[in-house]
Structures are given as C-alpha cells and as structure tokens.
Amino acid sequence: MINSKIENSKSVVILGAGAWGTALAKLARVNGHQVRLWSRQDSQTLATVLQDADIVLSAISMKGVTDVASLVKSCSLSPQTIFVTATKGLDPQTTRTPSQIWQAEFPDHAVVVLSGPNLSKEIEQELPAATVVASKNTAAAEMVQLVFSSSRFRVYTNPDPVGVELGGTLKNVMAIAAGVCDGLHLGTNAKAALVTRGLTEMVRIGNIFGAKTETFYGLSGLGDLLATCNSPLSRNYQVGYQLASGKTLTEILAALPGTAEGVNTCRVLMQISQQQNIPIPITEQVYRLLEAEVTPQEALDELMLRDIKPEYNL
Ligand SMILES: NC(=O)c1ccc[n+]([C@@H]2O[C@H](COP(=O)([O-])OP(=O)(O)OC[C@H]3O[C@@H](n4cnc5c(N)ncnc54)[C@H](O)[C@@H]3O)[C@@H](O)[C@H]2O)c1
Numbered sequence: 001m002i003n004s005k006i007e008n009s010k011s012v013v014i015l016g017a018g019a020w021g022t023a024l025a026k027l028a029r030v031n032g033h034q035v036r037l038w039s040r041q042d043s044q045t046l047a048t049v050l051q052d053a054d055i056v057l058s059a060i061s062m063k064g065v066t067d068v069a070s071l072v073k074s075c076s077l078s079p080q081t082i083f084v085t086a087t088k089g090l091d092p093q094t095t096r097t098p099s100q101i102w103q104a105e106f107p108d109h110a111v112v113v114l115s116g117p118n119l120s121k122e123i124e125q126e127l128p129a130a131t132v133v134a135s136k137n138t139a140a141a142e143m144v145q146l147v148f149s150s151s152r153f154r155v156y157t158n159p160d161p162v163g164v165e166l167g168g169t170l171k172n173v174m175a176i177a178a179g180v181c182d183g184l185h186l187g188t189n190a191k192a193a194l195v196t197r198g199l200t201e202m203v204r205i206g207n208i209f210g211a212k213t214e215t216f217y218g219l220s221g222l223g224d225l226l227a228t229c230n231s232p233l234s235r236n237y238q239v240g241y242q243l244a245s246g247k248t249l250t251e252i253l254a255a256l257p258g259t260a261e262g263v264n265t266c267r268v269l270m271q272i273s274q275q276q277n278i279p280i281p282i283t284e285q286v287y288r289l290l291e292a293e294v295t296p297q298e299a300l301d302e303l304m305l306r307d308i309k310p311e312y313n314l
C-alpha cells in the first residue's frame with residue numbers, strides 16, 4: 001500500500017518549467033505536497049522560491065545545469081535539503097553527468113537521480129509508468145520515492161546513481177539511430193539488432209564512468225531504450241526520423257518542441273571515446289550523420305560492413 005498522500009507534506013521546488021518539470025510537479029502535487037515550479041523567466045527570485053525547500057528537483061536542460069547549480073549555491077538552504085536531478089545529458093566542458101555537477105556544488109547534501117521510461121506527454125495524460133530513484137543515500141532515495149509514488153507512477157529505488165543516470169542519457173543517442181532506422185523503413189530485424197547492440201555500447205561507456213552493468217538491464221537502461229526507440233513522442237527519435245527524410249539538423253531543431261539531448265550527448269561521447277580509446281560504432285555513425293559527414297544510407301553501410309567479430313569479448 002502506498003502511503004505517499006502523506007500527513008507529512010514536503011516542500012518541493014522544481015527548477016525548470018519545461019515538459020518534464022511540469023509533469024513531475026503535477027505528480028508531487030497529486031500526492032499532497034507543496035510544489036513550487038521555478039523557471040528563469042520567473043518574477044520571484046530563486047532565493048525566495050528555495051526558502052524552506054525539503055527537496056530541490058532539477059529538470060533543466062543540460063545546457064543550463066552548471067549555471068543554475070551555481071545560482072542555487074548562492075542561496076541559503078537547510079543542510080537537510082535533498083537534491084534530485086532529472087536531466088538526461090552530459091556536460092560538454094567536463095563530460096560530467098548532472099548528478100556529478102550537483103554533488104560537486106553541494107558535497108554535504110544527498111543527491112538523488114530520477115530516470116526511467118517517462119515520455120512526459122504520456123505522464124501528463126495520466127497513463128501508468130514506472131521510474132527509478134537512485135542515490136548513495138538510501139534514506140534520501142526512499143523519501144523521493146514516497147513523494148512521487150502513486151497508483152499511476154511506480155517508483156523503484158536503486159543504489160547506482162551514475163548507472164541510472166547514464167541509462168537515460170545514453171539511450172538518447174540510440175533513439176536518434178532508431179528514428180533513422182524507422183525513417184529508412186529498415187524493418188523489425190534491423191531495429192532489434194540496433195537496439196541490442198546499442199545497449200552493449202551503453203554498457204561499455206557506462207563502465208568507464210563506474211556504473212554497474214546490471215543497472216543498464218533495468219528500467220532506466222533497457223526500459224528507457226525501448227520507450228524512446230519506439231515512440232514518435234521522443235524528440236530524439238524525431239531527430240533521427242526526420243534526418244532519414246532528408247531534412248538538415250538545423251531545420252529539425254528549429255521546429256522541434258523542447259530539447260533533444262542526444263545531439264549534445266553524442267558529441268560528448270565522441271570526446272570520451274577518443275580519450276579512452278573505446279569503440280562506440282553506432283554513436284560514431286550518429287555523430288557523423290549529425291555533422292552531415294555521411295548520409296543515413298552511408299551510415300548504415302558503415303555499420304553493416306564493419307569487421308566481423310564474436311558477439312561478446314569473453
Ligand atoms: N520531456 C520528457 O519526456 C522528459 C522525460 C524525462 C527526462 N527528460 C529530461 O529532462 C530535461 C528537460 O527536458 P524537457 O522536456 O522538460 O525540456 P524543455 O525544453 O521542455 O524544458 C527545458 C527547461 O530547461 C530550462 N533551461 C534551459 N536552459 C536553461 C538555462 N541556461 N538556465 C535556466 N534554465 C534553463 C528551460 O527554460 C526549460 O524550463 C532534459 O534533460 C530531458 O532529457 C525529459
């Protein structure tokens with residue numbers, strides 16, 4: 001039995017009033033919590049909004065996370081305030097994840113990652129969904145679990161924050177590839193191969209960050225990969241689908257509602273792959289396509305004609 005319609009109502013501040021911040025605000029409000037939604041256009045100062053916050057949840061696009069985290073640092077907060085990050089991206093300057101940025105700014109606070117197969121339009125329509133909240137601080141993750149759990153939003157805890165965070169981040173690049181695959185009408189076999197080999201590539205990158213392999217087989221990895229690679233509601237999938245139809249990236253992004261984080265993530269992953277010398281062939285072809293160095297058909301041919309090899313390096 002979920003007891004999240006708490007006697008003990010929490011004060012939740014959500015930073016970022018875009019599609020995801022707004023959907024998460026609604027979920028916490030339905031459970032009886034006091035929710036304040038802040039965006040950079042807000043007439044109230046951030047310091048006023050943050051007063052007495054039990055939970056500060058960031059649903060800011062990756063490009064704003066570093067600036068907003070340092071803005072929050074200039075405000076006064078209780079030492080018990082829990083930070084939650086729901087951003088799915090990587091910092092292009094440092095290659096850090098959003099939780100690593102928040103934890104570096106607030107080393108004495110608990111930081112929780114929230115990530116899963118959560119297309120915000122479906123959640124706004126009150127369709128059932130599940131997600132994961134992950135932290136090294138189990139009590140903090142359990143508090144966030146209670147705040148958001150309901151009969152239509154099932155929240156699991158997990159002790160591998162970076163693994164949970166990277167599942168949601170890395171699948172965005174695969175969703176661009178899946179959109180291309182569907183846009184080219186390559187069929188179900190091709191899509192299954194792409195998603196499965198994509199997951200192998202996600203695990204390879206995740207292990208460099210210290211993420212656990214098994215985390216990628218859960219909701220935040222495989223789960224979000226399946227949702228995003230199969231739904232036209234995904235902005236990342238839309239980028240790939242429209243690239244396959246011959247549009248340029250500039251044209252696509254100009255008309256896209258909201259953020260497609262996979263574009264920036266793909267560029268950051270290329271830096272990591274060069275520094276660490278790890279093979280990420282699908283990501284590399286998505287990168288070359290985004291940079292207009294190859295056509296969708298050429299990217300496909302490059303992938304199909306790579307050296308043949310065993311499925312696993314045992
Ligand atoms: N929409 C979804 O279905 C969904 C689901 C799960 C996770 N996410 C992730 O959540 C994040 C936000 O996605 P979204 O769909 O809400 O995007 P969005 O484009 O609808 O909203 C982004 C928000 O970030 C804010 N922002 C951007 N740059 C900023 C800056 N420099 N300073 C302050 N604020 C800034 C914008 O004002 C806006 O409020 C992304 O990382 C996305 O991957 C989205």
Ligand SMILES: O=P(O)(O)OC[C@H](O)CO
Nearest residue numbers: 116117118119234235236
């Ligand atoms: O619209 P996208 O591609 O950013 O995907 C949204 C969420 O990450 C799905 O879980």
